[in-house]
Amino acid sequence: MDKMLYVSMTGASQNAAAMRAHANNLANVSTSGFRRDLEQSRSMQVFGDSFPSRVYAMSERPGTDFTPGPLVETGRDLDVAVQGNGWIAVQAPDGSEAYERTASMQVDALGILRTGNGTPVLGDGGPVAVPPASKIEIGEDGTLSIRAEGQAASVIAVVDRLRLVNPDQTQMEKGLDGMIHMKAGQPAPEADASVRVVSGFVEGSNVSAVEEMTSILALSRQFELHIKMMRTAEEDASAMGDILKFN
Numbered sequence: 001m002d003k004m005l006y007v008s009m010t011g012a013s014q015n016a017a018a019m020r021a022h023a024n025n026l027a028n029v030s031t032s033g034f035r036r037d038l039e040q041s042r043s044m045q046v047f048g049d050s051f052p053s054r055v056y057a058m059s060e061r062p063g064t065d066f067t068p069g070p071l072v073e074t075g076r077d078l079d080v081a082v083q084g085n086g087w088i089a090v091q092a093p094d095g096s097e098a099y100e101r102t103a104s105m106q107v108d109a110l111g112i113l114r115t116g117n118g119t120p121v122l123g124d125g126g127p128v129a130v131p132p133a134s135k136i137e138i139g140e141d142g143t144l145s146i147r148a149e150g151q152a153a154s155v156i157a158v159v160d161r162l163r164l165v166n167p168d169q170t171q172m173e174k175g176l177d178g179m180i181h182m183k184a185g186q187p188a189p190e191a192d193a194s195v196r197v198v199s200g201f202v203e204g205s206n207v208s209a210v211e212e213m214t215s216i217l218a219l220s221r222q223f224e225l226h227i228k229m230m231r232t233a234e235e236d237a238s239a240m241g242d243i244l245k246f247n
Helices: 002-027 209-245
Strands: 040-045 055-060 071-073 079-083 087-091 097-100 102-104 133-138 143-148 157-161 172-174 180-182 196-199 201-203
Touching (some): 079 087, 087 102
Antiparallel strands (some): 079 102, 087 097
8 A cells, every 4th residue: 555655646746747847848839949848757766774665756857859949030130040950159147158049139238249138149259249330240150240330331340250069969958047058078069160040030949839738738637647546545544444443
């Protein structure tokens, strides 16, 4: 009875954790560049001071789905998305290098080019600094050009180039900050001249609302089954207690 109760209790707890993962995916179905978190369950043996005679259910996140999302046209010059394979390098809040597939950029009051959430965009020599300009253009190879204020339309100056990389995706992971990083011990990748970006587009989320809703419904049914198993274990224990009273 105690084994049954233990398995059903851990199963219900881990089902709830799995539902949270799918709910987070569903909440980001419209978030530009969001990468779906994968989720799976498995049995895990309990080790301790006693014999390993118990097994509990465990939900875990084995990785992230790096499948590209659809390109959405915005027409905005500072909206960029990677075409094909590759990533745009940005500076994470802790100063490390992180990577994004798309960025809706803006220039702050100090002239630093930042993504929509305020993360600095990296160029060849660090965060990209943009002088005062009346127009900013980003080429397919990540070259950032400006037309300085007061200059003729034909006067274009190259300021910097976005740091575009194409590392092995098996060496990448999503961090607790929600950003994509290289795994621990992996060096920062070199810039890759073959990576191409398109201006005026952003990449949509790769989350399928139908798949996430289906997974949540399936997990909720499993949760109900675990609760029924816990009630059955309680009823069996109560019945066994009644039988022992007569002995």
